[in-house]
Amino acid sequence: TVTFTISLSNSGSDAATNVSVADVVPVGYSSISNIVPVIVPAGNILTWTGLSVPVGTDTVTLTFDAVVDAPTGAVDEYLNQAEITASDQFDPDSDPTSDNTVDDNGDGIADDDEDTAVVVIQSADLSINKS
Numbered sequence: 566t567v568t569f570t571i572s573l574s575n576s577g578s579d580a581a582t583n584v585s586v587a588d589v590v591p592v593g594y595s596s597i598s599n600i601v602p603v604i605v606p607a608g609n610i611l612t613w614t615g616l617s618v619p620v621g622t623d624t625v626t627l628t629f630d631a632v633v634d635a636p637t638g639a640v641d642e643y644l645n646q647a648e649i650t651a652s653d654q655f656d657p658d659s660d661p662t663s664d665n666t667v668d669d670n671g672d673g674i675a676d677d678d679e680d681t682a683v684v685v686i687q688s689a690d691l692s693i694n695k696s
Contacts, residue, residue: 575620590631593643
């Protein structure tokens with residue numbers, strides 16, 4: 566079981582209100598639990614809505630646990646991405662239609678409304694020899 570933590574911060578001049586965050590949990594995880602703040606997931610999609618993020622050093626923290634399943638070889642089966650999908654305030658360097666590698670404004674600042682986490686699977690390499 567791993568715990569994912571999503572931390573929202575606001576370095577703007579106004580508090581952010583009515584913020585929504587989505588996390589699509591990929592196929593390599595199951596048994597999503599201990600979601601804080603409490604929400605009811607829609608299958609493998611966690612969506613927090615109505616969040617307020619104050620200006621400054623305070624952060625809003627979202628967490629959940631998931632069981633890491635055995636590898637199947639599926640593409641990006643452990644690549645977990647969370648994204649800010651809405652806010653009542655304008656955010657000049659965020660565009661939920663692009664990923665975090667895109668410089669939305671051409672100002673040298675990458676899009677910062679999403680982030681990813683990858684769990685590296687620990688494994689054993691057992692062998693046996695009988696003669």
